[in-house]
């Protein structure tokens with residue numbers, strides 16, 4: 001098998017017990033894990049140590065967005081946890097993005113630093129609500145370019161954005177894509193979705209998948225099925 005695209009499973013749980021129960025069903029050969037605001041706030045760094053002890057790489061998704069000095073220190077603190085990837089909001093602007101990078105570079109082993117462009121739960125009318133009148137695609141491209149110029153490793157975007165984004169960036173720039181749904185899945189609060197196979201075909205570097213796996217009847221089987229589907233030649 002030539003390709004080896006691991007899925008990043010979003011551990012969106014309220015407590016350690018529920019998170020550990022799901023983790024015990026997952027194979028680190030098929031997936032990395034994403035720890036977000038809810039679980040990290042409830043459990044703290046002990047959870048990250050636990051996941052590392054089980055051989056999972058961890059994406060710490062805290063989406064920092066604050067004044068540059070605060071974001072710099074938050075990124076530095078996150079980097080000391082030895083995680084694989086962390087993120088910030090690109091809409092914090094270049095000073096904040098560069099400060100984030102400085103924070104990350106203080107750690108002995110820097111995590112990948114990526115920036116969220118336009119959330120996959122947002123659509124054109126959500127941008128209008130917050131006073132952004134530009135076309136959604138132009139806004140995604142603008143924030144992705146700002147991220148690249150600021151020296152970060154890549155962006156979080158919808159897989160739907162890849163068709164107009166990919167050819168503006170070099171092959172090392174990462175595209176992390178949540179909002180992944182199989183054809184018969186419910187979208188929940190996601191607005192811009194794509195199937196796993198289509199997202200990989202469109203050039204996604206890492207698929208982030210939460211509820212379609214965590215709330216399925218058999219999470220380990222669902223994970224394996226998606227892994228095999230996206231790694232077929």
Ligand SMILES: O=C(O)c1cc(=O)[nH]c(=O)n1[C@@H]1O[C@H](COP(=O)(O)O)[C@@H](O)[C@H]1O
Nearest residue numbers: 010036061119120156178179208209210211
């Ligand atoms: O940064 C993220 O991971 C993220 C960015 C984004 O634009 N959209 C998005 O859904 N996410 C995260 O990706 C996960 C998606 O989960 P599901 O919708 O359950 O698959 C959640 O943990 C979100 O916080």
